[in-house]
Amino acid sequence: MIGFKDKNTTKEKILRTAARMFSERGFDRVTMREIAKDIGINSGSIYNHFASKDEILTSLYDFYCEQMTIESPTLEQLLILAETEPPHEVLMKSEYHFKEEIRDLISQIIVIATRMICSDPNSKRFIQENIFDPIKQILKPLLEHMVDTKKIQPFDIDTFIKVFSYYAFSAAALNNTPFGQSVEDYQAGMSYLLSAIVPLDKK
Numbered sequence: 001m002i003g004f005k006d007k008n009t010t011k012e013k014i015l016r017t018a019a020r021m022f023s024e025r026g027f028d029r030v031t032m033r034e035i036a037k038d039i040g041i042n043s044g045s046i047y048n049h050f051a052s053k054d055e056i057l058t059s060l061y062d063f064y065c066e067q068m069t070i071e072s073p074t075l076e077q078l079l080i081l082a083e084t085e086p087p088h089e090v091l092m093k094s095e096y097h098f099k100e101e102i103r104d105l106i107s108q109i110i111v112i113a114t115r116m117i118c119s120d121p122n123s124k125r126f127i128q129e130n131i132f133d134p135i136k137q138i139l140k141p142l143l144e145h146m147v148d149t150k151k152i153q154p155f156d157i158d159t160f161i162k163v164f165s166y167y168a169f170s171a172a173a174l175n176n177t178p179f180g181q182s183v184e185d186y187q188a189g190m191s192y193l194l195s196a197i198v199p200l201d202k203k
Helices: 010-025 032-039 053-071 075-082 087-092 100-116 121-148 157-173 183-194
Strands: none
Touching: 010 032, 010 053, 010 100, 053 100, 053 121, 075 087, 075 121, 087 121, 087 183, 100 121, 100 157, 121 157, 157 183
């Protein structure tokens, strides 16, 4: 388990500083020496905590995975909600929302992986397994259940999931850039996407 609870520990400072520097300048353009200098520690002492930049990156990805597991609703929880709540409200609750104190760090990790997706297999796998796969694993059975139980009109679920995934990923990847969206704009875009799903009125 990655800590990220005490910002005053050297390991904590290394991880947070590396995340910021990797996301701003690119993983390949940052050295261990520069990370140590930014924190204010001896360049050699950073190796007491991490053997390499790759180990730092792996720790950041592991932290994201841990937090997503904590914050993500389960399919079982959403299926229960789908029995009584309006379809659009259930779908909005399918998203995971990270705590405010780690939100910038989470955004930085996504930016790092996005910048490396074409050159680093681990980053490509990280994006696939932590953004695209979870969305499909939750939405496909949830939407199929809503269609089967006549909560919503039948529609092209697979195409919807692709568009939904691309929107969620692009919003996350652009979050720490000049193109980042406000929460209100993101939710407005998500509501527009959900308009493709037509609830069936129960008479």
